[in-house]
Amino acid sequence: MSFFGSRWVQAPAHATECDPTALPRGFRAAGVAAGLKQPEALDVGVLVSDCTDTVSAARFTTNARVGAPVIASREADLARLRAIVANSGGSNTGDGQRGLDTARATQALAAELLGVGPAQVGVASTGVIGTELPREPLLAGVRAAVGALGEDAEGLSRAILTSDRGPKRACLEVTLRSGTVTLSAQAKGGGMISPRFATMFCFVQTDAAMSAATLDLLTGVTVKRSFDRISVDGQLSTSDTVFALASGASGLWVAPESEDELRLGEAMDALLRQLALEIIHDGEGCKRVGRIVVRGGSELVESVARAIANSNLVKTALHGGDPNFGRILQAAGMVFPPGEGLIADLEIEGRLVVSAGEAALGELSELAPLVAREEVEYVLTLPGSGAETEVFFSDLSPEYVHFNAEYTT
Amino acid sequence: MSFFGSRWVQAPAHATECDPTALPRGFRAAGVAAGLKQPEALDVGVLVSDCTDTVSAARFTTNARVGAPVIASREADLARLRAIVANSGGSNTGDGQRGLDTARATQALAAELLGVGPAQVGVASTGVIGTELPREPLLAGVRAAVGALGEDAEGLSRAILTSDRGPKRACLEVTLRSGTVTLSAQAKGGGMISPRFATMFCFVQTDAAMSAATLDLLTGVTVKRSFDRISVDGQLSTSDTVFALASGASGLWVAPESEDELRLGEAMDALLRQLALEIIHDGEGCKRVGRIVVRGGSELVESVARAIANSNLVKTALHGGDPNFGRILQAAGMVFPPGEGLIADLEIEGRLVVSAGEAALGELSELAPLVAREEVEYVLTLPGSGAETEVFFSDLSPEYVHFNAEYTT
Numbered sequence: 001m002s003f004f005g006s007r008w009v010q011a012p013a014h015a016t017e018c019d020p021t022a023l024p025r026g027f028r029a030a031g032v033a034a035g036l037k038q039p040e041a042l043d044v045g046v047l048v049s050d051c052t053d054t055v056s057a058a059r060f061t062t063n064a065r066v067g068a069p070v071i072a073s074r075e076a077d078l079a080r081l082r083a084i085v086a087n088s089g090g091s092n093t094g095d096g097q098r099g100l101d102t103a104r105a106t107q108a109l110a111a112e113l114l115g116v117g118p119a120q121v122g123v124a125s126t127g128v129i130g131t132e133l134p135r136e137p138l139l140a141g142v143r144a145a146v147g148a149l150g151e152d153a154e155g156l157s158r159a160i161l162t163s164d165r166g167p168k169r170a171c172l173e174v175t176l177r178s179g180t181v182t183l184s185a186q187a188k189g190g191g192m193i194s195p196r197f198a199t200m201f202c203f204v205q206t207d208a209a210m211s212a213a214t215l216d217l218l219t220g221v222t223v224k225r226s227f228d229r230i231s232v233d234g235q236l237s238t239s240d241t242v243f244a245l246a247s248g249a250s251g252l253w254v255a256p257e258s259e260d261e262l263r264l265g266e267a268m269d270a271l272l273r274q275l276a277l278e279i280i281h282d283g284e285g286c287k288r289v290g291r292i293v294v295r296g297g298s299e300l301v302e303s304v305a306r307a308i309a310n311s312n313l314v315k316t317a318l319h320g321g322d323p324n325f326g327r328i329l330q331a332a333g334m335v336f337p338p339g340e341g342l343i344a345d346l347e348i349e350g351r352l353v354v355s356a357g358e359a360a361l362g363e364l365s366e367l368a369p370l371v372a373r374e375e376v377e378y379v380l381t382l383p384g385s386g387a388e389t390e391v392f393f394s395d396l397s398p399e400y401v402h403f404n405a406e407y408t409t
Numbered sequence: 410m411s412f413f414g415s416r417w418v419q420a421p422a423h424a425t426e427c428d429p430t431a432l433p434r435g436f437r438a439a440g441v442a443a444g445l446k447q448p449e450a451l452d453v454g455v456l457v458s459d460c461t462d463t464v465s466a467a468r469f470t471t472n473a474r475v476g477a478p479v480i481a482s483r484e485a486d487l488a489r490l491r492a493i494v495a496n497s498g499g500s501n502t503g504d505g506q507r508g509l510d511t512a513r514a515t516q517a518l519a520a521e522l523l524g525v526g527p528a529q530v531g532v533a534s535t536g537v538i539g540t541e542l543p544r545e546p547l548l549a550g551v552r553a554a555v556g557a558l559g560e561d562a563e564g565l566s567r568a569i570l571t572s573d574r575g576p577k578r579a580c581l582e583v584t585l586r587s588g589t590v591t592l593s594a595q596a597k598g599g600g601m602i603s604p605r606f607a608t609m610f611c612f613v614q615t616d617a618a619m620s621a622a623t624l625d626l627l628t629g630v631t632v633k634r635s636f637d638r639i640s641v642d643g644q645l646s647t648s649d650t651v652f653a654l655a656s657g658a659s660g661l662w663v664a665p666e667s668e669d670e671l672r673l674g675e676a677m678d679a680l681l682r683q684l685a686l687e688i689i690h691d692g693e694g695c696k697r698v699g700r701i702v703v704r705g706g707s708e709l710v711e712s713v714a715r716a717i718a719n720s721n722l723v724k725t726a727l728h729g730g731d732p733n734f735g736r737i738l739q740a741a742g743m744v745f746p747p748g749e750g751l752i753a754d755l756e757i758e759g760r761l762v763v764s765a766g767e768a769a770l771g772e773l774s775e776l777a778p779l780v781a782r783e784e785v786e787y788v789l790t791l792p793g794s795g796a797e798t799e800v801f802f803s804d805l806s807p808e809y810v811h812f813n814a815e816y817t818t
Contacts, residue, residue, distance in 0.1 A: 065742025065751040094735060096767035129735025130768045233721040235736075236743040312642040312721070312805075313813060320814025326503060326538025327644075333474025334645040342474040358505035359539045396721075397814075398807035404722055405729025405806075 026247030031155025034141025036089025044141030045159030285399025297384015323367030435656030440564025443550025445498025453550030694808025706793015732776030
């Protein structure tokens, strides 16, 4: 079965799937059990590029409240990262100077062991907010992981998991005009928007050669079309982190605004969108995934799409396969100026349900078979034209509540 | 047991509780079963003031998408209402001209039967959005209810219920300087912010005499401090409606800016706050109610309080009695400008948990007994001073999800 399992992601042209745990040339990785979460569970991962010309790009949560690793990483040389240290079992958020010292000690130790500068190490932590991340076990984990570095991302992709059902990773071979490069990524979590207690991470690697500016552009565009477009519960994490590294080990140069940039960008776009959808599908208790597309002339398309994707009433109806489309209109109406009215068309799975603001359906039950599938698509058309957006969202299930009602205890 | 069961509502001075179904002088009401919801369940209610000098005030949802009854009521003479017709079993929202005609036919029939003008009849409907509200059964219900008008609000308070556990109503005798007036109210639902599929209504009556402007002022202030401060699920309804009627039948005049206005206002404030808290407590599956108080110099206090009250992670932790206070900071950080940092103090039940943004607690388990009570209070202090707000919110339970996943089917 193809990695590109969602009908909302087109398998990229010029790309073929390979072993999902494979890494591009120039990269090594490992994951070890350092005792930060359950005994024997992998919880510290290290990724390193052995190529001195490696360029990198990064994106972080926009939450004003961020974890110490985000603070420390932001101060690093984000265009010249050579290594990433990531852990689960504690987000190292809200622990003050002690937490920041731990993040910096992690950078320093990894740098020393790997022969790079401390500013070339990105760090990322996930887990409970507001408790201490124990420094010594973490540093011991870094030593062990550096000692165990190997050619694949199996350990790394597992060491970053929290409540994920399983690892989320893929590797593609992308055919450029001049040859073939490899592109891989490992992700965790359930949202840009915090799934359950946690966070999303995505680490991307390629052996293509390019400028840091090109990688930053590709990362920015593809993150905006993937992890920026998903919501499990509307909760922005303190620790969301994307690191992309290009080792250049293939020797194939991707020039700005070239055909190859487009090919690599398409592959990276599909890769990140599918990983983002996997994060949604992996949301605690998730049974169905929705896609809301909002079109119109209004600058409100973004806030309308978010209001629908984050509505507990829309999400519970999605969970139950309940054709309660009135909730879509209610949620959309929340973000319009009062008294303005809401004249919209709503299609569900291609079926016109609301026309010019009024129900266009005989019986709700006609909708039932359309909303009982694993992926459900809603298209809301507001007056005007020129703007369009989409948000992918999970349903809201009793399991989500059970899980989150008892997380720290 | 006193009606004023919450520690967050002070029983008003100068007021005593009487039979909760009682109505002030000048009012009659009834509720009948018209077949709009389950067989034999009361679903159409009528309230009338027999005094020609009656004044009134109203407040409606600010959702851009409103039901036909809200449209019809807004066009009525809201300072001179004499009657209210309310139904459950259908919100009459999204049914176009047919729905609007039904709302207006309801006003016209009630006006004819009661000998008032059609513009003196307020209407309010609650139930599913986007389906037809059957006109003939509704009008037959109005006829039956007018024929059954009596001296109490028992039937009316039941006819407006949807998924409520039971009726929410109270009646107070308020001692003014010149004598005693009666103040009563009936409410339904789980939020200004739609509980489950529904809506909140509150109908307030008094036999005090006053100008329409005074009643409007009292209504505006007390609604802002009650139904505007609650959230079950962050979902603004299409049909929220508050109607307040003052019959003047006591003959006691409440002058603007008088001691009596203050006394009546205090009683109305306590009455509406307690009813608002009952709506929260009545949220589907609700086990615990939270109160978030946010203080500081920032204009962000309101959005921070809303972000916390509407966070599914905060709400699930409240449900589980889980001392996961990091989620409060995470939710608050969502609405701050990125990179600004979030330096705040957080108290839970009077215990300082976060000081200047960093955890001030040894072990999370120290908090456990404090968050396991029926009402839990959080106080977040941001930098600066001068602004303070509060929001009451329900927890999020598996029962909420079960209920809403299967509502229309």
